[in-house]
Amino acid sequence: MAQPTRATPSGAEGAAPAGTKSNGAAKAVGSVQSLSARGKRTRSALVQAGRDVFEEVGLNEARVADITRRAEVAYGSFYTYFESKEELFREVLKQVTGEMFEASAVGGDAGSSPRARLEAANRRYLQAYSRNARIMGVIEEVAPYDSYTQELLRGIRALFRGRIEHGVRHQQKEGRLDPDLDPHVVAQILGGMIEQVARGSFLQGESYDEDVAVHTVTTLWSNAVGTLADE
DSSP, X not given: OXXXXXXXXXXXXXXXXXXXXXXXXXXXXXXXXXXXXHHHHHHHHHHHHHHHHHHHHHHHXXXXXXXHHHHTOOGGGHHHHOSBXXXXXXXXXXXXXXXXXXXXXXXXXXXXXXXXXXXXXXXXXXXXXXXXXXXXXHHHHHGGGOHHHXXXXXXXXXXXXHHHHHHHHHHXXXXXXXXXXXXXXXXXXXXXXXXXXXXXXXXXXXXOOHHHHHHHHHHHHHHHHTOOSOO
């Protein structure tokens, strides 16, 4: 995959060409709901095509022309919806972030026991990462060079680890976990464990069996904090 770079300077490939109404594009982007049904379909097609191209060649090598060709949209129409490929990339990231956020929470139907809820959450996280593995790989490459991407990636981790930290604090309050443990550090360690399983399996090609991974991570997690086994 191509090496990421900082945002493309104005006037270069990816930025609105001279003569286009970039302010209009910004306005359109800020008011998606005001678009016509056709406009929404066109914008959606550009987002999907952009994601496909980003996954194939990375952000640096992606070209607006390739994206519009994939979306079957006129080149100039791209700038009605987005000012640059970087702005489109950020829209793709928002969608991925939303899905990963949802994977970080499990409702009451996941099971009545703490372990069952934990296992369901771990499975959902790994499944979501698997579905988004290619774009997550691009995000990992771009993040060190782009503060916006860096913040979104940090946000995904923060929400997932925040759920863990909340659980740790609850168990400490109930007297079932060592009160001297730092909840934030515990969340970093346990969250990092499952994140590394996901990265190793889906980005680095390590062998992966979902049931084995979920069972193992859940068991290690439960044993580590000593509170999540079935009561």
